Amino acid sequence: MVKHIILWKLRSELSAAEKQAACAAIKAGLEGLQGQVPGLLDIHVQTSGRLDSSNADIMLDCTLESAEALKGYAVHPAHVAVANGVVRPVTEVRTCLDYEI
Numbered sequence: 070m071v072k073h074i075i076l077w078k079l080r081s082e083l084s085a086a087e088k089q090a091a092c093a094a095i096k097a098g099l100e101g102l103q104g105q106v107p108g109l110l111d112i113h114v115q116t117s118g119r120l121d122s123s124n125a126d127i128m129l130d131c132t133l134e135s136a137e138a139l140k141g142y143a144v145h146p147a148h149v150a151v152a153n154g155v156v157r158p159v160t161e162v163r164t165c166l167d168y169e170i
Contacts, residue, residue: 070133071136071170072130072133072166074167076128076164077095077125077127078162079091079159079161080160092116099129099156102142108141110132127160136167
């Protein structure tokens with residue numbers, strides 16, 4: 070199995086209300102991929118409870134069956150639609166960690 074962890078920083082020019090709306094849209098869009106992407110076993114987006122010591126705004130935590138499933142997730146049309154239409158327009162920094170479990 071593979072863990073796919075992403076941390077994003079929201080665009081600094083967004084207002085507090087825009088950031089809150091962006092977080093909700095990202096959470097709904099990415100968690101909505103459950104059951105749509107082959108090999109995606111679990112997906113969770115953390116948008117609340119962030120402490121002031123954090124330097125990221127949003128975390129994606131996915132579990133996939135394999136490295137091959139991760140490659141398929143990356144190009145799956147439903148994932149690409151959320152990434153291009155919901156995530157990328159409101160984020161400015163992305164950090165990724167993929168590892169086998």
